[in-house]
Amino acid sequence: MAQSCPSAIVSSSTEARVQSKLNPFAKDWNPKKEQRSEEERSLFFTFSRWYPLGRSQIRRFFSDKYGNFVEKIALRSKGPKETPQFGQVVFKISTLPLVILNGKDEVKFVIDQRSFWCKKYQDRNTRNGNVGQN
Numbered sequence: 001m002a003q004s005c006p007s008a009i010v011s012s013s014t015e016a017r018v019q020s021k022l023n024p025f026a027k028d029w030n031p032k033k034e035q036r037s038e039e040e041r042s043l044f045f046t047f048s049r050w051y052p053l054g055r056s057q058i059r060r061f062f063s064d065k066y067g068n069f070v071e072k073i074a075l076r077s078k079g080p081k082e083t084p085q086f087g088q089v090v091f092k093i094s095t096l097p098l099v100i101l102n103g104k105d106e107v108k109f110v111i112d113q114r115s116f117w118c119k120k121y122q123d124r125n126t127r128n129g130n131v132g133q134n
Helices: 055-066 096-101
Strands: 042-046 070-076 086-091 106-111 114-120
Touching (some): 042 096, 055 086, 055 096, 055 106, 096 106, 096 114
Antiparallel strands (some): 042 114, 070 086, 106 114
16 A cells, blocks of 8 residues: 655645735726726827828728727817827727837827827816816
């Protein structure tokens, strides 16, 4: 009859217990309810009026390069009948704009042979110091 090594036998009553450092009284965290603001998850972008990009091109670029994290894309123009020249891309996670900018104020990409400039998005009211004013 083979004998087993006593040090290899561990009963459940003598197992080392890992102490959690989580607060048992902390409220539940729900990422959908406690998501960062749209502004914090956004980049402002511009491109040439003569070489505009469409939403699908912009979405495909960011998805191919960084994963499927684009929530929405808004294209804007200076006038109602003008071709879009700038816009906002909103990501599902707030860290992605920081990753994309990589510590720089502005970055340039080339999408389908067209220049595409990005920088941190700032709401017009925040940018002009009019927070909370109507």
